[in-house]
Amino acid sequence: MSDFAIDILLILVKLGLIFAVLLTGAAYLVLAERRVLGRIQRRYGPNRVGPFGMMQPLADAVKLLTKEDFIPAQADKPIFFVAPGLAAVTALLAFAVVPFSPPITLFGREVPMVVCDLNIGVLYFLGLSSLAVYGIALGGWASNSKYALLGGIRGLAQLISYELAMGLSLVPVVLMAGSFSLTDIVLAQNPVPFALLNPVAFLVFLISTAAESKRIPFDIPEAENELVAGFHTEYSGMRFGLFFVGEYINMMILGSMITVFFLGGWIGPVLPPIVWFFAKVMAVAFVFIWMRGTLPRLRYDQLMHFGWKFLIPVSLINVIVTGALLLWLKG
Amino acid sequence: MAEGIDVYKRRYGQNPKSLWRDLKGTVEPFYVTLRNMFKKPVTYQYPEEKRTPYPRYRARIVLTRDPEGGERCVACYLCSAACPVDCISMQSSEDENGRRYAAWFRINFSRCIYCGLCAEACPTLAIQMTPFYEFSGRDPLKMVYEKEDLLIADGGKDNEYNFYKHAGIGVANPRGGNEDEYGPVDVRSNLP
Amino acid sequence: MTDLLPQNIHDALAAKAIEHLHPREMIIEVLRAIQDHRGWVPDEGVELAGQILGLTPLQIEEIATFYDKIYRQPVGKxxxxxxxxxxxxxxxxxxxxxxxxxxxxxxxxxxxxxxxxxxxxxxxxxxxxxxxxxxxxxxxxxxxxxxxxxxxxxxxxxxxxx
Amino acid sequence: MPILTIDNQQIEVLKGTNVLEAAKGLGIVIPHFCYHEALGAVGACRLCAMNFVEGPVKGIQMACMIEAKDEMVITTTDQASQEMRARVIEWLMMYHPHDCPVCDEGGECQLQDMTIAGGHDIRRYGGKKRTYSNQDLGPFICHEMNRCIQCYRCVRTYQDYCGGTDFGVLGTNQRVYFGRFRDGRLESPFSGNIVDACPTGVFTDRTFRYRTRYWDIEEAPSVCPHCSLGCAVIPGGRFRELQRVRGGVNKQTNGFFICDRARFGGGYGNHPERPRVPRVDGAQTTWPEALRALRKRITDLVARHGPGAVAFLGSPRASLEANYLLDSWAASLGSRRIAFDSHWQHDRSARVAAGKLGPRAASLEDIRCSDFILMIGVDPLNEAPMLALAVRQAVRRGVRLAVIDPRPVTLPCAAAHLPLAPEALPDVLEALAGGDIRRLGRREAVLLEGILEQLRAAERPVLIGGPDLLGAAGIERLLDTARLLASEHRPCKVMTVLAGPNSFGCGVLARQGPDFEAILNGMLAGEIKALVCLESDPMTGSSDPARTGMALGKLELLAALDYLPTAAAHHAHLFLPTTAVPESAGVYVNNEGRMLLFSSAMDPGTPISVSGGGDHPPRTFLPATPGSEPRPAWATLGHLQGRRLSLRDIRQAIEMEHPNFAGLSSLTTGGEGKRIADISPPPETAPEIPFPHSEGEGTLRLYAMEDFAGSGELAGYASALAPLRPTPFVMLGALDAKQRSLSDGQQVRLRSELGGVGVALRVVPDLPAGIALVPRLRGTALESYVPGRGHYDCQILSEDEEKT
Missing domain, CATH: 3.40.30.10 (Glutaredoxin)
Incomplete structure (x- = not known):
């Protein structure tokens, strides 16, 4: 068997694994969110299906699959069909560059624990996370519903606003790591994660990712009390499910990104690196859920105000300060 | 950016404490929610765990009887008039003693919203709400209760009350025989 | 009838009633005649007065129950x-x-x-x-x-x- | 016209209006009990207190007792008058029992409303309450004296307005009692009005006892179909059943009150045998099937025998719209054989009235305001009860009333009665019109001279006549008399009592058309093969039931549209159910030519009391209401002609075709109606009715007369009226009775061309000699004696004579 074939096989195996882990992860993240929110509100959350409600995601899937797939009369059908997939796929694709463990040696070969260690991983990630909004915008547009359209437009505006802050908050990370490769960034955080070295960038990134994934308090595109359900108002059944899955996969990806960029990736004592990686991702996911259970939704103008007039200036200043500091340290 | 700073100035310039308050207001809730996460949920796990409702809980409706065992309901239609979902219907009638009663009385429990307005409207304390809430069915027709299903052999919440002992029309007692009445007037009396 | 009103008085009253334009005006007179004879005015007395005057018993009774000097219940001497x-x-x-x-x-x-x-x-x-x-x-x-x-x-x- | 200020608002009112009414005109309704528009003000309840600030009177006054004057300034919301009203209502409520839940008045009780409006919301009196024993007031009225607040409205209604003499007020002081001398049915035929008049639950409708609350009852303004006066009534239904009828207000016709026949005679629509499903040849079928069958059979007959083979019979109890559509259906088929009343004499009389009455027609209000009334050949209490009440109102004002009629016309007021044989009535009319008075007897001539004198002296005299004894020719003569008596400055109005609620409308539609007699001849001759009866029963309606029965037997097709289980409906080859008056909308034209709109109060359907068999209603869900097949006759008739018409379309079509009915489509329910325009060509002169004098020893001329509750077609099916129906009797003059040595109350045998019947004898002192009278009583042996037919020759024998 040639190396190339083995490489392909390994990539396929990794892809399969990642798919499986991401999808089940997303499904259980839904359950985890409902349970945690329940506890925050002093309820139990879903606990009827299986022990501790562990089979709930399965039941949800069955329900979503068996529900009627409703298509509005005047909808732009092709786009309407594609949009939820787009939302899920772009989210999945971003995971290609995430290293979740140091390379391991398997059958005498060194196998990198990343699907594809691009040397411009950061740019790839930024690009894909921006693409994710296509699903929302197109879904909102294709539904031929004013709520959905408004939701899509808001999603676009919100993404543009926060993408900038997110990108700018990554500049110090790249500066500090001296590389665009995510593996290099992780390695650069041994022993001190960037979250401690540059907390401002960390916070800006954390907030921006929350806004990117349209999580509360930034869920303006689907604000229930104004827009019914925003961009997915007209979606039902598994198509709605895809949007949902996309959103939670996105949450996992962003969690991974935070882990990679700021929390030192797999690096940690005692436990195997992959466990550390997942623990950190889960911790970030928990923070997101916690945030949802705590904060109320921002108003649209507040959201824009906060993004443009606060986050971007702060991250710009942070770039300058970090750059200056690095120059001073090295110089 | 200068404008942005102006905004912060306008907002916090006068009172620097406001910034602190805002920050605290953003962070403190995280503590509150976290603390609640470790408290015992208030949920009752219904089919396994049952709660005892208070006596005045509003669930299944009954028709009660007066202390003498007679039907309290006089079929005055006030409950059906008060009912916001029109689930009560009846036909009043008169028995040989001149007592007004319901020839038939029907509550459609598949429509009832247990609001209690009927019990509130009832002038004779006949219609009362009970705390019996485990009450459902799959066949809507089986949820239509007739008078025979609704009548209980008890006075419910006020066992002593008998409307006809106060109504002054001579049903429970002879005319003028209630304790708050004079005997019937005699028009032909010689007394002025 | 005789125990209510002697025949001669009855006839006299009846004759007067026919002459009268408004026999109602004689109600008290007839009732008093009955009362003088009988002591009080029983139901039959009211009916008799009605007959004499061509009125319904009720029209007599309206007057009889109004005046307290007309006794509609037995009294002493x-x-x-x-x-x-x-x-x-x-x-x-x-x-x-x-x-x-x-x-x-x-x-x-x-x-x-x-x-x-x-x-x-x-x-x-x-x-x-x-x-x-x-x-x-x-x-x-x-x-x-x-x-x-x-x-x-x-x-x-x-x-x-x- | 005084202008006064009430609560800072100015209003101009007619002179003589009281302040309470004036305030009502501004929308300020002050609680009051004793004041009633029809009964007037007595100032007894002391509730309508207002504060008179400026003007001729000052201080707290009873508004109903004070005439509105210029420059009055009145407040109703100041503390003093409000407090006064609150105190008064508290006193009135002191002894009132605690029984609203079991009181039928609850919900529509003026006392409840006024108590709340007066500001009395909590009882302070904790002492003992006065009680009364009740009386049994018969099958119509329930008595509950404990609820009385001594407003005297009942007595004022019963005695003063309606002229009843068996109910009144007894006692004094704390013992005032409203009742009868002894238990028993209230005898006045207007007794039901005390139910409407009583502001609380002392008098309630026994037929409606414990049936429905006001808020559950479906009501709509309607018109009473029992006689031709067109009184406003408000029928109310619940559970698909007509449960009661209340009096409506129409100041031109009935005013505020109605008769007991109207109030308690609404049960015809609930008749247990009412046919509710279409039938073809005796078998129940569906609507489309029945309509198709009828259309096909009629087309076949027209194709085979020509359009003349199909005849139509409208009805004075069907709405104008339905009659019109029947007419237009006949016209579209090409048949001119349509009559609108199976009773020949009634039909002709209605045509005369419709053609000639014109602006001379008197409304009941005209009668109430008249200053001399002559009634000739009319028996109001039995033929048109509210007419008697209208006449009474005039008499109460001191107006003289003369009655010329062989019947012992009973009226709730004093009247000069001239009993003349029916044959003499045309002579009387002639004499009144200026003819020779000496043709009558001496006594009659003297009386008639007096009447004529008063008639000439009166400023607003009214002549009233009925078709049963006068006949069409007599009605025509009555109209001529009025024309001769009237001058430009002095109108002489006429009221003609007609047979049915829509007789006048039918008369306009009928114009020069054939009458039922012609159709009957056609049927007997075999020229007419089919008859379509719209809400009419020629078997009992025509003046000769036997001949009609024979003629109907010869028909190939008898189609009936009706809501009553009549003989015609029973024998019809094709039967289509229609809606009863309270279930449908339409227009009646009353006896003075007033178009009156009635609207539908309820939907047709088998009452729950029937479908539930007395028990609770069945526990099923059905897609359709049981027994809801009846459709309005106009809808069915439109359908049969293949036209989809709304009532509005029909009314506009009627207006187009008959300009008399101008304004028909702009009528509104609950209003006073509108007189039809008088532009119809006068009808041909009605044929003279011969009054043959009877021959032979011991032969009497027997006339049938209407009875209050027993004669009307609708009244006959109203079970609640049963207590008012007399047992069969015959009336005979004192002289005739003496000749036959018969006495009052005796069972006798009445023998005439219609066979022999055993009846009770009533001796009437002043019945003209040679005349006997029987009431037409449906459902008894006297059913076949039809009023208005002329006379029957009869013999009256005692039972013993009969045996020998």
Whole structure:
């Protein structure tokens, strides 16, 4: 068997694994969110299906699959069909560059624990996370519903606003790591994660990712009390499910990104690196859920105000300060 | 950016404490929610765990009887008039003693919203709400209760009350025989 | 009929009623005639008056139950009407009324055991100038005292007995 | 016209209006009990207190007792008058029992409303309450004296307005009692009005006892179909059943009150045998099937025998719209054989009235305001009861009333009665019109001279006549008399009582058309093969039931549209159910030519009391209401002609075709209606009715007369009226009775061309000699004696004579 074939096989195996882990992860993240929110509100959350409600995601899937797939009369059908997939796929694709463990040696070969260690991983990630909004915008547009359209437009505006802050908050990370490769960034955080070295960038990134994934308090595109359900108002059944899955996969990806960029990736004592990686991702996911259970939704103008007039200036200043500091340290 | 700073100035310039308050207001809730996460949920796990409702809980409706065992309901239609979902219907009638009663009385429990307005409207304390809430069915027709299903052999919440002992029309007692009445007037009396 | 009204009076009243433009005006007259003869006006008396006057019993009864000097219930041979209006009351009628009840052993509206006296209160007799006053039959007595009452009762009892 | 200020608002009112009414005109309704528009003000309840600030009277006054004057300034919301009203209502309520839940008045009780409006919301009196024993007031009225607040409205209604003499007020002081001398039915035929008049639950409708609350009842303004006066009534239904009828207000017709026949005679629509499903040849079928069958059979007959083979019979109890559509259906088929009343004499009379009455027609209000009334050949209490009440109102004002009629016309008021044989009535009319008075007897001539004198002296005299004894020719003569008596400055109005609620409308539609007699001849001759009866029963409706029965037997097709289980409906080859008056909308034209709109109060359907069999209603869900097949006759008739018409379309079509009915489509329910325009060509002169004098020893001329509750077609199916129906009797003059040595109350045998019947004898002192009278009583042996037919020759024998 040639190396190339083995490489392909390994990539396929990794892809399969990642798919499986991401999808089940997303499904259980839904359950985890409902349970945690329940506890925050002093309820139990879903606990009827299986022990501790562990089979709930399965039941949800069955329900979503068996529900009627409703298509509005005047909808732009092709786009309407594609949009939820787009939302899920772009989210999945971003995971290609995430290293979740140091390379391991398997059958005498060194196998990198990343699907594809691009040397411009950061740019790839930024690009894909921006693409994710296509699903929302197109879904909102294709539904031929004013709520959905408004939701899509808001999603676009919100993404543009926060993408900038997110990108700018990554500049110090790249500066500090001296590389665009995510593996290099992780390695650069041994022993001190960037979250401690540059907390401002960390916070800006954390907030921006929350806004990117349209999580509360930034869920303006689907604000229930104004827009019914925003961009997915007209979606039902598994198509709605895809949007949902996309959103939670996105949450996992962003969690991974935070882990990679700021929390030192797999690096940690005692436990195997992959466990550390997942623990950190889960911790970030928990923070997101916690945030949802705590904060109320921002108003649209507040959201824009906060993004443009606060986050971007702060991250710009942070770039300058970090750059200056690095120059001073090295110089 | 200068404008942005102006905004912060306008907002916090006068009172620097406001910034602190805002920050605290953003962070403190995280503590509150976290603390609640470790408290015992208030949920009752219904089919396994049952709660005892208070006596005045509003669930299944009954028709009660007066202390003498007679039907309290006089079929005055006030409950059906008060009912916001029109689930009560009846036909009043008169028995040989001149007592007004319901020839038939029907509550459609598949429509009832247990609001209690009927019990509130009832002038004779006949219609009362009970705390019996485990009450459902799959066949809507089986949820239509007739008078025979609704009548209980008890006075419910006020066992002593008998409307006809106060109504002054001579049903429970002879005319003028209630304790708050004079005997019937005699028009032909010689007394002025 | 004869125990209600003697035939001759009946005929006289009937003749008068035919002449009368408004027989209603004679209601009291006919009722008094019956009462004079019978002592009081039973239901049949009301009906008889109706027959005489060409009116319905109700039209008679409306009048009969209105006036307290027309007795629609049996009374004794003598009916004592004691005035209980303000003028007599201020002159002590209340006490005399109680005294009468005591002497006769009856309460208002009742008849003595021997069937002689019936005691009834009445509103003003028009004898305020001679208060306290009472009326027995058509005879009015004023300036009453206990002694005078005893006297009057004795006379009336004697007359009634005769 | 005084202008006064009430609560800072100015209003101008007619002179003589009281302040309470004036305030009502501004929308300020002050609680009051004793004041009633029809009964007037007596100032007894002391509730309508207002504060008179400026003007001729000052201080707290009873508004109903004070005439509105210029420059009055009145407040109703000041503390003093409000407090006064609150106190008064508290006194009135002191002894009132605690029984609203079991009181039928609850919910529509003026006392409840006024108590709340007066500001009395909590009882302070904790002492004992006065009670009364009740009386049994018969099958119509329930008595509950404990609820009385002594407003005297009942007595004022019963005695003063309606002229009843068996109910009144007894006692004085704290014992005032409203009742009868003894238990028993209230005898006045207007007794039901005390139910409407009583502001609380002392008098309630016994037929409606414990049935429905006001808020559950479906009501709509309607018109009473029992006689031709067109009184406003408000029928109310619940559970698909007509449960009661209340009096409506129409100041031009009935005013505020109605008769007991209207109030308690609504049960015809609830008749247990009412046919509710279409039938073809005796078998129940569906609507489309029945309509198709009828259309096909009629087309076949027309194809085979020509359009003349199909005849139509409208009805004075069907709405104008339905009659019109029947007419237009006949016209579209090409048949001119349509009559609108199976009773020949009634039909002709209605045509005369419709053609000639014109602006001379008197409304009941005209009668109430008249100053001399002559009634000739009319018996109001039996033929048109509210007419008697209208006449009474005039008499109460001191107006003289003369009655010329052989029947012992009973009226709730004093009247000069001249009993003349029916044959003499045309002579009387002639004499009144200026003819020779001496043709009558001496006594009659003297009386008639007097009447004529008063008639000439009166400023607003009204002549009233009925078709039963006068006949069409007599009605025509009555109209001529009125024309001769009237001058430009002095109108002489006429009221003609007609047979049915829509007789007048039918008369306009009928114009020169054939009458039922012609159709009957056609049927007997075999020229007419089919008859379509719209809400009419020729078997009992025509003046000769036997001949009609024979003619109907010869028909190939008898189609009936009806809501009553009549003989015609029973025998019809094709039957289509229609809606009863309270279930449908339409227009009636009353006897003075007033178009009156009635609207539908309820939907047709088998009452729950029937479908539930007395028990609770069945526990099923059905897609359709049981027994809801009846459709309005106009809808069915439109359908049969293949036209989809709304009532509005029909009314506009009627207006187009008959300009008399101008304004028909702009009528509104609950209004006073509108007189039809008088532009119809006068009808041909009605044929004279011969009054043959009877021959032979012991032969009497027997006339049938209407009875209050027993004669009307609708009344006959109203079970609640049963207590008012007399047992069969015959009336005979005192002289005739003496000749035959018969006495009052005796069972006698009545023998005539219709056979022999055993009846009770009533001796009437002043019945003209040679005349006997029987009431037409449906459902008895006297059913076949039809009023208005002329006379029957009869013999009256005692039972013993009969045996020998």
């Amino acid at each position: 003598r009916v004592i009407h004691v005035c209980d209006s303000i003028a007599c009351w201020s002159r002590g009628a209340e006490n005399l009324y109680l005294y009468l009840q005591e002497t006769l052993g009856i309460s208002p509206g009742e008849t003595t055991q021997d069937g002689t006296f019936t005691l009834l209160p009445t509103c003003c007799l028009g004898l305020c100038g001679e208060a306290p006053a009472m009326m027995i039959g058509l005879k009015a007595y004023g300036r009453l005292t206990r002694e005078r009452i005893d006297e009057i009762l004795a006379t009336e009892r004697a007359e009634a007995g005769a």
